[in-house]
Amino acid sequence: MNEPVRPAPAPRRRRAAKTASAADTPAAETGRTNDPEATMADILDVATREFAAKGLAGARIDEIAAATRTSKRMIYYYFGSKEGLYVAVLEEAYRRIRHIETDMHLEDLEPETALRRLVAFTCDYQRSNPDFIRLVMNENMHHGEFLAQSRLIQQLNVPAINLLRSVYERGVREGVFRCGIDPIDLHMSISALSVFNVSNRHTFSLIFKHDFDDPAAIEARRDSIVEMIVRFVRA
Template identity: 45%
Template sequence: MVEQALSPRAAATRQRILDAALVEFAANGLAGARVDEIAARADANKRMIYAYFGSKEDLWLAVLETAYAQKRAEEHALETTTLPPMEAMRALVRFNLRYTAAHPEFVALLNQENIHRAAYLKRSGAVPALYSPLLAALSRVLERGQAEGVFRAGVDAMQLYVSILALGHFYIANRHTLSTIFGTELTTEAALAAREAHIEQVVLGYLRP
């Protein structure tokens, strides 16, 4: 990955490569993705890709880091620390479900990286660093909720966040198969809104004193 400052033109080329790689990796995974296809999508050449990123595996990691960073930037913009505790939890639930629904490529990347047992993500110092502030902020929301008498004590912030992610991610990642299994269409806006309301009830019910 390039560390030195890039010219505006070079930065634009690098971003086009990242955007093209996201599409190719989401569709085909790391193993199936072709550097030639990424270069064509980016209107670049393979030499540029290797110059900016070093290898296909390094490009994969750069795409992962970028995807995580974009999600966390939007999540941070919720400013849950300034919202009343229950509204902060509702906002967190809504954001994670809606973001996952709007970004199927993010789901695809995570599924692929889990197939690799996070072998590439383990090389990243950037992604874990994104989540320490999140858990600290969530802990403060829980503390405020407990002080106001709307949340129970003893809630683990990491476990709660993982549960919120799981309740939305599983639904989005599997909604086509679930639609077939249960004979009801789960890909509509109405179905997504119903799922959103259900997750809110589950999370807030768990947090009730």
């Protein structure tokens, strides 16, 4: 039977739930310890794996509840619906990578060094977080329908482009990068090369009889991607 479809809650509703008193929450009715932050983090962690593995259609709230220290009712209390939980999972996934990017202090590095570090980080992060790749691929199958519902995700991605734009424009001013490259296009190229390593490694390994999970192969591929991007932007 299909999960009940209910409207996704607005961000204001989810924030309000975090500060609700113990007497107002389903946890109080069932005798659970009321810790909204820990409960929501637990739900998001399990739901991330569930949605990444099965997609929005295949994931089940019952299974997510069973794998957490909460209940189906509380999941709906915090997130409103299955779709609301899915949007929250997307928001958390993007928040994590963007938070790390903005904390890299690339402005303290020479432009080429900064670009190399950013590209290497992207490769390593995508490789270490395959669930993020699966979530993005799944959302593309929905034509970005649920991502479009989140203002937070759109706000999170602005600093990512601004970060790359700042590195690139510094390089242009210093004469080490060539003019005429769109930072969004450059970001797309970095993402495409990094994502492919994760999304297609199993088929490539089988077709070409090559172990792309070997640590040496992973390092060589990352270095190759870094070098491709740097040579592309060099003056």
